[in-house]
Amino acid sequence: MEITIKDILLNIEQNTLQSFESLKINTGTVCQKITSMYQDIEQDTVFILKDSANADYYAQCAYQMNPLLIITDVTPAIFSHHETSTPIIYINDFPEVANNLVKLFYTPAIDNMKFIAVTGTNGKTTTTHMIANLLTKLGEKVAIIGTMGVYDCNYNKLSFNHTTQTTPMYFEMAEIINYFYKKEYNYIVYEATSIALDQRRTDFIHNDLAVFTNFSPEHLDYHGNIEDYLSAKLRLADLSSLNLINFDTAEYHSIMEDHRHFSEYQDIYYQYKVSHNEINFVVDESQFVVTPNFKGHHNYINLATSIFALHKLNYDMKQLTEAAIMIDPPLHRFQIIEINNYMIILDFAHTSSAIEASINNALNYSENIGRDLNAMVTGIGLRGFDKIKRTVSNLPKGINKLMLAAEQVGFVEPETIISVMIQNLPSSYKTYDVLKSSSRKEGISGLLYATDKEKEIILLTGINEPQNYKGKKYGHDDQDYINKLLSYLH
Incomplete structure (x- = not known):
């Protein structure tokens, strides 16, 4: 489907701060691409620029690449000293506009993929990789997005432009999703950081499952206080059909929507005990044992979490435990x-x-x-x-x-x-x-x-x-x- 400048302007109309009539642009022009990275500007590209300390520099770089249009939440006065023929649209809600434009350009990919998001202070990377590796052993075609990069179903690391580590920005994330959609993948498993959730970078995704691993003070230099840090984490629950929480983390109890959660210490639906060489599971009174081919107490916890996550998505527990003895943790995780x-x-x-x-x-x-x-x-x-x-x-x-x-x-x-x-x-x-x-x-x-x-x-x-x-x-x-x-x- 061809998307024109008119389609874009109508999509963001409620968040714009000026009339479109003043723009010197052919609204019938087809836009081939939209990006928030000036390095990715090509022919017939719309550039969307987020306000930041470096926004002026990014704008100057973008001018040289000659985009069709710049959409930004930067104060107009900041750009008043620049001479450019590129039309500029000023907006009042960058996350809202970015998410709406992602949907405009990438709806087929977003609607036809399954998503599992993992958040928590620790264990996101390992849990994400273990969930994906288990799914692969069960015959699914799975991609991974997170701290270590982007991986395909053969565990090959792929090269994608990333401006932000772990959880990519809006359009970068959408382009990765679109890539795997065209490759006919079933699942994307990704890390959802508190900062990304606070910035609403993945609001356009509705997750089949959100996994909440643990919670302790972190990123307070960004969030300011522990309450805002927790609030950012909890946003993921509203973006997901199902939540799996670590019941031993009291901060997550407020988002419990059913009884299927996990604990190392309490008698609930999913239970586990970790010893030196094995993990003992109890799932609704049925018992299972897994002897992983790697070491590390926290690796064992992340493996247990991954198994519970997929069981909650109705994968068979026996098949999951059989697959669990064949997988490895990500590199450099114990x-x-x-x-x-x-x-x-x-x-x-x-x-x-x-x-x-x-x-x-x-x-x-x-x-x-x-x-x-x-x-x-x-x-x-x-x-x-x-x-x-x-x-x-x-x-x-x-x-x-x-x-x-x-x-x-x-x-x-x-x-x-x-x-x-x-x-x-x-x-x-x-x-x-x-x-x-x-x-x-x-x-x-x-x-x-x-x-x-x-x-x-x-x-x-x-x-x-x-x-x-x-x-x-x-x-x-x-x-x-x-x-x-x-x-x-x-």
């Missing part, structure tokens, strides 16, 4: 690797509660194999000092050698991050015994050199991705770096 006889656990944990859980899991694992645990914990400059303080102050006892390092520092000096970490260490850790490094790479190399590979194992927490430092991004992968580092020694 991934145990051995390199040159070093045993190393890679875990992407980067929130206070996730790091605490990861260390406790690693302590249990190291005890079971008769070794001591050395761990690296990082302070992340991009997330603010409150998060750094909370992360360090909640460190469990028992780490044999603790490495504190700075990563993703942005424009914060690494020494400042390390200083804040030292000041907030629990009393169980003596400052003079703690190892310190100004970067993730230095922290890894320092911990390797300090480790007795016969008696100790290593846990690396934090964001194992390219590092942001003073406006530049530097490539990095823990496993590749460790391989290179140890190859120099042999």
